[in-house]
Amino acid sequence: MFREFSNRQGEESQSGDVITLVPDIQDGAQKKILNAMSMDVDESDRLELKSRMHNRLLDALNLTVLDKIEEDSLRSEIGKLLTSFLREEGRAMRSETLKTLVEELMHEVLGLGPLEPLLADPTVSDILVNGHNQVYVERGGMLEKVETRFRDERHLLRIIDKIVSRVGRRIDESQPWVDARLEDGSRVNALIRPCSVDGPALSIRKFAKIPLTMDLLIGRGALNQSAASLLKGLVDAKMNILISGGTGSGKTTMLNALSSYISSRERIVTIEDAAELQLQQEHVVRMETRPANPNGAGAVHQRDLVRNALRMRPDRIVVGEVRGSEAFDMLQAMNTGHDGSMTTVHANSARDALSRIEQMVQMGGLDLPHSAIRATIASAIHFVVQLTRMSDGSRRVISISEITGMEGGVVTMQDIFIYKRRGKDENGRVLGEFTPTGIRPKASEALAAAGIDMSMIQFTRGPK
Ligand SMILES: Nc1ncnc2c1ncn2[C@@H]1O[C@H](COP(=O)(O)OP(=O)(O)OP(=O)(O)O)[C@@H](O)[C@H]1O
Ligand SMILES: [Mg+2]
CATH class of the missing domain: 3.30.450.370 (Beta-Lactamase)
Incomplete structure (x- = not known):
């Protein structure tokens, strides 16, 4: 083993006895020897020692073959080398501490250290x-x-x-x-x-290994069953949905959960800066932007990808987050036959989300009058789902609002569902409930026409 991955092959014969001294972690006798050595490394000393051992290890290990070595062999090799280094330095260490150090060094060599x-x-x-x-x-x-x-x-x-x-x-x-x-x-x-x-x-x-599905979100109190049924109805009826929320409020998670309602018969194109969405459907084309190369060339922006997506015969376009001039192209796509498209935006309220989109379109330098931009927004976006990260760390849907049109140059909207905060319990947990506002969406007829079972959705206040 030692011969295989050590750079210090010339020294190998000298270290023959070192190998026998190795506290191979499985070896009980050696463990006893090391346990008997009472001198241990002081915690404050540990980082410095680890760093020194790490440098020596890097010198000693043949990095080019590291990829090919089984993890267990590498672990035992690191153990061996470490014991020999410690011996050379006249230091001793408890086997538990040594085991921890071996693991930490494994992380340093193979992974992302601490x-x-x-x-x-x-x-x-x-x-x-x-x-x-x-x-x-x-x-x-x-x-x-x-x-x-x-x-x-x-x-x-x-x-x-x-x-x-x-x-x-x-x-x-x-x-x-x-x-x-x-x-x-x-x-x-x-x-x-x-x-x-x-x-x-x-x-x-961190990438959610088990993505939060709508059922899990309901279980965590992010919304209730009735609100989820409404959202499912909106996706089935191909409404264009904007998910809005602050940083880390669960926008991407909600977009992912909502996308799961899209029928597997449809062709979905997703556009993201860093692919985070985990759609389960088979027919998905995933696109990702690319930053410029070191010479400042070769950047691919979301706007380029939205435009390209339109030439790919998508049924639905899902954009991870709109942040800039692609907002206009997204609205155009929503207005021109790509119903059922979805995206997220960073904003603190549904109303604020619309102003953000308006600003983004203006940033695109198209020089459109305000009223034209607002009219585009009013006809492109059908519903806004607003999320919030609450003071207790929970994430909740705090409103589902319907865009109803334009009045006096202003986009009009109405809340269909809201979360009403009642206060906090003794552990600081936010208390409240999801309630329908009593307003039936203007889109009810379109929903019913799309075959949505409206009996699952509660629009009136009070117990169902
Ligand atoms: N309802 C929820 N309950 C518990 N955890 C949640 C919930 N929604 C999202 N999370 C977790 O919160 C974190 C942030 O979620 P997510 O990435 O969806 O937020 P985001 O609004 O898209 O954030 P960003 O603004 O950084 O893009 C993730 O780790 C996610 O797993
Ligand atoms: Mg996100």
Whole structure:
């Protein structure tokens, strides 16, 4: 084994006894020896030791063959090398500590170092690194600080570089931010000096291995069954839907859940900056934008892809999030026979969502009068689903509103469903309920005509 992946083959004979001393983790006798050594590594010493051991390991291991080695063999090899290094330095370590160090070094060599345990933890949904010695995670909707640390700024930069170079991008002073994706689909943004003032910042939105379906969302109190039936009806009847919400309010999750209602007979084209949607249908064409190359050329924007999508005979177009001039093309698509299209927008209320779209269209430089833009919006978008991340970390649909037309140059809309907050319980959890406003949507007839079972949806107040 040693011969296979060590660079230090010349030293191998010298280290013959080292191999016998190795605390091979399975070897009980060796474990006993190490347990007997009471001297252990002080926690404050650990990072420094790990760093030194890591550097020595990198020198000793033949990195070119690392990919081909079984994980268990590598683990045992790292254990061996580590014991020999420790012996050379005259240090001893408890086998438990050594085992932890071996795992950490495995993560350093094969993965993303200190981030690995957080990436493997299914309860963590976001990982936020603010410089090398401050890491927060989001669990159950709430942010909490964790003990994870990087050795120093260089260590964090090395991990960032590993993430970025794996997807063929780069980050440096001239391009100090980058969007990337981990192998498992998690979304990553990295920002380094000079734009990140206190050292590299890394934000990871972990890919939901088990996507939240509408039933799971109902189970988590994001909406109730009746609201979900209304949403299903809207998708079945090919209404154009805008999902609106603040950052991390669950827009992408809701878009994904809603898309699952699209019939598998339809051809769906999705357009995203970083493919996060996980549509289960078979007939899906997924598109992703591309940043410019280091020479500033080759960028592909959402607008280009929306335009291209129109030439691909889509039944429905799903855009991950509209942020710029593609808003106009999206509205055009919605208005020209691609009914049942959906997108999300970053806004704090349904009304605000419409103004954001209006601003985006203006940004496109088309020089259209306000009234023309608003009329396009009013006829293109049929419903707005507003989401909020509440103070207790929960995400909820707080309104489902119908766009009803234009009056005096203003887009008119009415709420069909709202979430009424009643207060908080003793644990700070938000209390409230979903209630129909009592207004029957103008689109009811269209829904009924599309064969939607309206009896499943409660429009009147009070118990059904
Ligand atoms: N109803 C919910 N209950 C619990 N967790 C949820 C709910 N909706 C979304 N989440 C989780 O919240 C996180 C953010 O969700 P999502 O990515 O959908 O938000 P977003 O609004 O699209 O965020 P961004 O603005 O960053 O694009 C994810 O980890 C997701 O799994
Ligand atoms: Mg999103």
